[in-house]
Amino acid sequence: MTLKHIPISAHATHCSTCMMGNVCLPTGMPSAEVEQLDDLVKERIRIPKGRRLFSKGQNLDALYALRLGSLKTQLEDVMGVVQVTGFYLPGEIVGLDGMLDGVHDSNAIALEDSEVCVVRLIDIDQVGMYLPSLQQQIRRLMSKEIARSHQALIALGSMRSEQRLASFLLNLSQRLSALGYSSTDFVMRMSREEIGNYLGLTIETISRLFSRFARDGVIKVNQREVRILDLEAIKELAGQPCTPSNYN
Amino acid sequence: MTLKHIPISAHATHCSTCMMGNVCLPTGMPSAEVEQLDDLVKERIRIPKGRRLFSKGQNLDALYALRLGSLKTQLEDVMGVVQVTGFYLPGEIVGLDGMLDGVHDSNAIALEDSEVCVVRLIDIDQVGMYLPSLQQQIRRLMSKEIARSHQALIALGSMRSEQRLASFLLNLSQRLSALGYSSTDFVMRMSREEIGNYLGLTIETISRLFSRFARDGVIKVNQREVRILDLEAIKELAGQPCTPSNYN
DNA sequence: CGGTAAGTTGAATACTGTCAAGACAAGTGG
DNA sequence: CCACTTGTCTTGACAGTATTCAACTTACCG
Numbered sequence: 001m002t003l004k005h006i007p008i009s010a011h012a013t014h015c016s017t018c019m020m021g022n023v024c025l026p027t028g029m030p031s032a033e034v035e036q037l038d039d040l041v042k043e044r045i046r047i048p049k050g051r052r053l054f055s056k057g058q059n060l061d062a063l064y065a066l067r068l069g070s071l072k073t074q075l076e077d078v079m080g081v082v083q084v085t086g087f088y089l090p091g092e093i094v095g096l097d098g099m100l101d102g103v104h105d106s107n108a109i110a111l112e113d114s115e116v117c118v119v120r121l122i123d124i125d126q127v128g129m130y131l132p133s134l135q136q137q138i139r140r141l142m143s144k145e146i147a148r149s150h151q152a153l154i155a156l157g158s159m160r161s162e163q164r165l166a167s168f169l170l171n172l173s174q175r176l177s178a179l180g181y182s183s184t185d186f187v188m189r190m191s192r193e194e195i196g197n198y199l200g201l202t203i204e205t206i207s208r209l210f211s212r213f214a215r216d217g218v219i220k221v222n223q224r225e226v227r228i229l230d231l232e233a234i235k236e237l238a239g240q241p242c243t244p245s246n247y248n
Numbered sequence: 249m250t251l252k253h254i255p256i257s258a259h260a261t262h263c264s265t266c267m268m269g270n271v272c273l274p275t276g277m278p279s280a281e282v283e284q285l286d287d288l289v290k291e292r293i294r295i296p297k298g299r300r301l302f303s304k305g306q307n308l309d310a311l312y313a314l315r316l317g318s319l320k321t322q323l324e325d326v327m328g329v330v331q332v333t334g335f336y337l338p339g340e341i342v343g344l345d346g347m348l349d350g351v352h353d354s355n356a357i358a359l360e361d362s363e364v365c366v367v368r369l370i371d372i373d374q375v376g377m378y379l380p381s382l383q384q385q386i387r388r389l390m391s392k393e394i395a396r397s398h399q400a401l402i403a404l405g406s407m408r409s410e411q412r413l414a415s416f417l418l419n420l421s422q423r424l425s426a427l428g429y430s431s432t433d434f435v436m437r438m439s440r441e442e443i444g445n446y447l448g449l450t451i452e453t454i455s456r457l458f459s460r461f462a463r464d465g466v467i468k469v470n471q472r473e474v475r476i477l478d479l480e481a482i483k484e485l486a487g488q489p490c491t492p493s494n495y496n
Numbered sequence: 497c498g499g500t501a502a503g504t505t506g507a508a509t510a511c512t513g514t515c516a517a518g519a520c521a522a523g524t525g526g
Numbered sequence: 527c528c529a530c531t532t533g534t535c536t537t538g539a540c541a542g543t544a545t546t547c548a549a550c551t552t553a554c555c556g
Contacts, residue, residue, distance in 0.1 A: 075398050079487060083402045097398065099391040105398065125380075132373075135383075142390050143347040149397040150323050150345070150353065154331045156404035157448035161544070192503060200405035202545060207504055223503080223553075239327060409512070440535065450513055455536055471521080471535080 003051065005118075006044040014038035023091035023179060024065050025119065025141075029133050036131055040124065041065070041117045053108040053116060054095065060102045062120045063138075064094045069114025070189045073097070073106045074197075084198040086148060087111070087190055089175055096145045111189040156200045159239070164199045165209045166237035169219070173228060184228040191224075213237075251299065253366075254292040262286035271339030271427060272313050273367065273389075277381050284379055288372065289313070289365045295358040302343065308350045310368045311386075312342045317362025318437045321345070321354045322445075332446040334396060335359070335438055337423055344393045359437040404448045407487070412447045413457045414485035417467070421476060432476040439472075461485075 008014075015026050015037040026034040044067065047053050053064060056076050071088040085106060088094050094116065098105035102121075128135040151171075155164050177183035188195070196206045213219045218234060220227040228234060263274050263285040274282040292315065295301050301312060304324050319336040333354060336342050342364065346353035350369075376383040399419075403412050425431035436443070444454045461467045466482060468475040476482060 075402055077402060081402070081406055081487075083398075083405045085398060085401055097391065097394045099387050101388070105395055139347050139390075140349070142387075142394070143345065143349075146345045146390070146394055146397065147353055149394065149401060150331075150333060153333060153397060153400055153404065154323055154325060154329070156401065157331045157445070158329055191501095197405070203503080204505085204546085205544060208544095211504070239329075439533095451535080452514085452537085453512060456512095459536070 003053070004046045006046065008042055008044065015041060020065070020067065020091045025093060025137065027137075028140075029137060033131060033133050036127060037134070040119050040127060042120070042123075043118045045116050045118060047071075047110040047114045047116065049110050049112050049114075051110055053110065053114075054104050055107045056098075056104055058104050060095060060098060060104045061122070062118050063096060063124070064108075064116035064118060066090050066092050066094055067115045067117055070111045071108050071114060072111055072190060072194060072198075073108050075106050082107075082197065084194055085152065087172075087194075087198070090179060093141050096142050099142075111194075152198075161199070161201050161205055161209060162212075162237055163239050164201065165195075165206065165213075166234050167239075168195065168199060169226070169228065170234055170238045170240065173231075173234075184231065186226060188224045188226060251301070252294045254294065263289060266315075268313070268315065268339045273341060273385065275385075276388075277385060281379060281381050284375060285382070288367050288375060290368070290371075291366045293364050293366060295319075295362045295364065297358055297360050297362075299358055301356040301358065301362075301364060302352050303355050304346075304352055306352050308343060308346055308352045309370070310366050311344065311372070312356075312364035312366060314338050314340050314342055315363045315365055318359045319356050319362060320359055320438060320442060320446075321356050323354050330355075330445065332442055333400065335420075335442075335446070338427060341389050344390050347390070359442075400446075409447070409449050409453050409457060410460075410485055411487050412449065413443075413454065413461075414482050415487075416443065416447060417474070417476065418482055418486045418488065421479075421482075432479065434474055436472045436474060 015021060015024075016031070016035045018024065021027075021034065025040075026037055029037075045053065045064070047069070053071065054060070066088050068090060070090075071094055073085050073088070073094065075083045075085055077083075085097075088108075094108050095104065124134065124138060128138070155167055159167065172186070172188070173183045176186050190198075192203045192206045192210075196203045199206070210219070210221045214221050216233075218228075218230045218237070220229055263269060263272075264279075264283045266272065269275075269282065273288075274285055277285075293301065293312070295317070301319065302308070314336050316338060318338075319342055321333050321336070321342065323331045323333055325331075333345075336356075342356050343352065372382065372386060376386070403415055407415065420434070420436070421431045424434050438446075440451045440454045440458075444451045447454070458467070458469045462469050464481075466476075466478045466485070468477055
């Protein structure tokens with residue numbers, strides 16, 4: 001079962017002309033240098049819903065910039081227990097974990113039909129030789145990845161269920177907003193089970209919480225469609241500090 | 249209140265002659281290249297018990313190789329809630345998280361009087377220019393750091409208290425063993441509270457679990473001294489697969 | 497239009513947290 | 527050196543939260 005690889009022809013979209021430029025790999029790099037990234041992406045891969053981009057144990061020879069769709073990553077221990085470690089939206093880089101020994105230590109699975117740009121490690125090293133800002137960028141991205149798991153750690157380690165789900169919704173809302181989508185109206189691409197697994201809760205608890213939030217008028221839920229009615233309340237539930245205006 | 253910096257004189261211990269070489273920064277690097285690391289460590293820092301090596305928000309301009317003692321790292325959110333993210337033993341590298349923007353996103357605190365080798369980022373970049381294996385090593389270390397938080401994620405996300413503590417003990421035992429210490433007889437340098445925070449449990453739960461493990465004859469506890477009496481039982485509790493011999 | 501997967505809800509249970517009291521060890525000052 | 531303070535740890539009783547089990551509803555897909 002191989003995934004569909006799409007070679008990038010000479011006149012196809014490159015990093016320097018890609019709409020994702022401001023949220024993807026080139027984020028924060030000088031535009032002159034972004035052009036030098038164009039050679040980095042030689043192909044793309046389409047991943048149908050439910051299929052894996054990579055699996056734990058596979059050789060890691062590339063990073064993947066999510067171009068379209070959404071993915072989840074999950075750890076899988078020896079006994080087969082899985083733990084969802086993150087959900088990825090367009091512009092985000094997948095595959096940064098498990099660069100140890102060049103082997104993936106998680107599975108990446110498409111939540112919907114998706115497409116990624118392939119960035120080979122060899123090419124990164126090569127281009128990095130004369131483009132230190134790329135090296136730096138990779139380092140930043142990996143740190144961001146660590147920060148991401150740290151956020152999850154705080155959630156799992158010191159929040160109660162209600163707070164976890166509120167944080168989850170808030171995080172999703174903010175990331176979607178950064179992508180130009182509505183921050184109050186969106187579709188969750190992941191199932192209750194995946195959310196529960198990610199947050200260390202059972203599917204029933206998640207379901208009850210959604211119902212409760214809706215009953216309290218904080219959100220409106222219809223299956224995977226969510227509308228945030230009271231963002232301040234969500235922030236409150238998430239234990240976030242109030243917005244500056246509230247301090248006056 | 250500054251920490252004591254110790255300049256490294258010409259004939260002081262270098263990476264190439266350090267006893268920690270097989271478990272520290274040079275791990276896995278060709279010995280010829282390890283000599284080129286000698287210039288990397290220009291000073292050491294002593295950290296008295298309870299003092300910080302670095303704090304969240306500080307500029308990150310160096311990595312620290314723990315030479316003696318032990319540290320904990322902890323996240324601190326806006327509201328001041330802390331979450332212990334790891335305990336560090338000699339030979340392990342601290343400061344890898346938060347390389348994003350070159351700012352630490354956790355605090356590193358000494359659990360006992362400790363000493364670290366300072367490896368400046370500038371020097372890493374410099375030496376890395378002509379020593380690709382160093383770049384690779386840093387990348388590996390960061391991935392290892394990610395793997396570490398992933399381990400914690402699995403624990404917090406899908407284990408019950410008993411399993412968490414067993415995993416914790418097992419992990420500690422294995423790391424101490426790798427350092428040449430006894431794997432069955434050791435002193436935990438961290439308090440019950442720190443263990444609890446790390447595992448997402450209360451101090452009382454930790455205490456009760458230690459008592460229970462002791463009552464069941466799995467371990468023997470005296471304050472922070474632990475003796476593992478039945479390693480197989482611990483592995484069982486931790487949900488680890490049995491040792492190969494048990495499969496016969 | 498069935499059949500299956502996903503989601504909801506209720507009741508009972510189990511686990512972990514909270515509160516409180518006391519034990520123990522280590523360190524301080526008289 | 528001893529009384530005293532302080533911080534750490536242990537243990538019990540109770541409360542609260544999240545899980546489990548089960549029944550049922552609702553979407554989704556061929």
